Amino acid sequence: MVLLLTRVINPRFSPLLRRTFTTKRPPPPHYYTLFPRSLPSGPPPSGPFILSPTVLKSLHREFLKSQQSVHPDLTQDPSLKLAAQNTSAYLNTAYRTLGDPLLRAQYLLRMRGVEVEDEAGSVEDTMLLAEVMEAMEEVDEIEGDDEGGGKGGEKWQRAWGVNESRIREEVDGLEEAFGKDDLERAGAGCVRLRYWGNVKRRLEDVWEGGRGRGESKG
Amino acid sequence: MRKMYHYNNPRNVGSLPKNDTDVGTGLVGAPACGDVMKLQIRVDKETNTISEVKFKTFGCGSAIASSSYLTELVRGMSLEDAGRIKNTEIAKELCLPPVKLHCSMLAEDAIKSAIKDYQTKSNRGPPTLGKNLL
DSSP states (O other): OOOHHHHHTTTTTOOOHHHHHHHHSOOOOOOOGOOTTTTTTTTTTTTTOOHHHHHHHHHHHHHHHHHTOOGGGGHHHHHHHHHHHHHHHHHHHHHHHHHHHHHHHHHHHHHHOOSSOTTTTTOHHHHHHHHHHHHHHHHHHHOOOOOOSSSTTTTHHHHHHHHHHHHHHHHHHHHHHHTTTTTHHHHHHHHHHHHHHHHHHHHHHHTTTTOOOOOOOO | OOOHHHSSSSBHHHOOTTTTEEEEEEEETTTTTTTTEEEEEEETTTTTTTEEEEEEESSOOHHHHHHHHHHHHHTBBBHHHTTTTHHHHHHHHTTOOOOGGHHHOOOOOOOOHHHHHHHHTTTTTTTTTGGGGG
């Protein structure tokens, strides 16, 4: 009997309830619409993918202003306080996502129904993997090389420069892909950008003398 | 416990000469983590068994542990048996949580790719680095 009741009440088991539950709550606003001053033309393809330093600066100002207006301390009402906290957290995530090219690209794809972080997926681009492997091995070499050209030395600088230009290239590619609304190409670009981001973090680790040997968060 | 062993003391880290005809190389990656894994096997032509295994993994601890454990597992195995290893076997041994299952899948893909690469090569094909698998 109890089981039957939960079956009726639990929205997971009732398509009708599920429908009412989901239609009651409108989808959260698209991140771009939270910053109309800085991002007036919206997400690509209508707006650009790349955000210039000027736009990023304006985004930061707009973000701070919005945060001030929804600050949880502005109200004493507990339910309003909770709502304010949620809004504030949502704004934080939105700002952080838009400020980073990889997170922004992943978000844009997700909003269009493309899942780029599919756990079961595998990278089929062997050329890319070989290049990543080579780059990572090079960082290992730099790390082990204590004499001339070690941490922060000439070799490090060169590897850093090469990787930065890889990142730039991928971001430019994303601009083009999103501009043409070519989501498949954007997805592939995201995977590559992710890898170059990992190489960058490894280089930063070596620079700091960190011992996070080949570890990524994932 | 065992996972910590393979995490703290990864076995068989390194490379084999990829152009050797008796060496097969598997190179795989997972977009979920941005991991890259290279697994190489040297095959004894007489017995068709794996005589030497090396790996290099740049990724999270679970991916490193999975590949380390796999190298210990497949050494001395026939190619046929090694090709039948399932990721669940690795995940179980290392007690991987569900969110890390893909790390063990990566290891399974890697050994399959390495075997495929060896087989293509021994039929005098060019090295595929496992591309044919996909």
